[in-house]
Amino acid sequence: MAHNNQEDKLSTKAPKLTMVLFSGDLDKTLAAFIIATGAAASGWSVYIFFTFWGFTVLRDPNKKSKTSKDMMGKMFSSMLPKSAAGQKLSKMNMLGLGTSMMKRRMSTKNVQSVQAFIKDAKELGVHFLACDLSMELLGINADELIDEVDKVCGVGTFLEESKDADVSLFI
Amino acid sequence: MADETLDVKGLSCPRPLVETQKKLRKMEVGKTLEIIGDHGPSKTEIPNAMKSLGQEILSVTEEGKVWHIIIKKTN
Numbered sequence: 001m002a003h004n005n006q007e008d009k010l011s012t013k014a015p016k017l018t019m020v021l022f023s024g025d026l027d028k029t030l031a032a033f034i035i036a037t038g039a040a041a042s043g044w045s046v047y048i049f050f051t052f053w054g055f056t057v058l059r060d061p062n063k064k065s066k067t068s069k070d071m072m073g074k075m076f077s078s079m080l081p082k083s084a085a086g087q088k089l090s091k092m093n094m095l096g097l098g099t100s101m102m103k104r105r106m107s108t109k110n111v112q113s114v115q116a117f118i119k120d121a122k123e124l125g126v127h128f129l130a131c132d133l134s135m136e137l138l139g140i141n142a143d144e145l146i147d148e149v150d151k152v153c154g155v156g157t158f159l160e161e162s163k164d165a166d167v168s169l170f171i
Numbered sequence: 172m173a174d175e176t177l178d179v180k181g182l183s184c185p186r187p188l189v190e191t192q193k194k195l196r197k198m199e200v201g202k203t204l205e206i207i208g209d210h211g212p213s214k215t216e217i218p219n220a221m222k223s224l225g226q227e228i229l230s231v232t233e234e235g236k237v238w239h240i241i242i243k244k245t246n
Contacts (some may be wrong), residue, residue: 034184036188037185037189039183041188041189041192041193041220042223043224050243103200110186124189124193124196
């Protein structure tokens with residue numbers, strides 16, 4: 001688990017945010033990370049549960065699984081984005097043209113990429129929970145995930161963390 | 172003069188706040204940090220967030236679009 005000194009010191013009064021990131025769309029993922037990093041930078045304790053399409057954000061394009069997959073698993077995992085870099089806009093994608101225009105615009109407007117947000121989130125102590133069912137359904141193995149993942153778990157962990165959360169979001 | 176300065180001009184939401192907290196975490200207690208930026212909402216959002224983190228706001232000033240926030244790290 002990531003260690004966050006600020007969080008420890010303020011554990012009795014720090015507000016808490018839990019979030020389900022279900023969407024794998026670029027725009028929604030950005031929104032999720034803007035909220036998460038903004039909260040973490042303000043001293044909140046933050047947990048993101050990555051599930052279904054949102055799970056693809058956790059894939060590391062440089063890691064190849066050493067564990068075998070069944071045929072459907074292979075098919076799904078090869079069709080899904082290999083990392084956050086492969087995400088598309090939920091609207092105005094226009095066969096990728098809209099997404100690449102938006103990415104160019106983001107860089108001229110100094111808006112960082114999802115990958116950079118992942119690094120910032122981790123540095124500020126955001127907890128990354130990876131849904132184990134998504135992993136199985138999408139044919140992605142634990143050894144293909146980015147190092148930022150704190151643990152692979154079920155909905156029980158998300159609910160446990162959400163019990164005392166002040167804000168809980170589904171994106 | 173603050174002990175450290177952080178230029179976040181040109182950065183948009185939520186990066187001025189995120190960069191402030193990243194910088195502050197690496198600083199020693201008792202040191203001061205001056206943040207210089209031009210993202211409008213951050214002028215009030217950074218002091219609010221830092222107050223809730225228990226840090227001390229020494230000053231908030233503005234010249235045109237550019238604001239300066241000076242914080243003392245107290246924990």
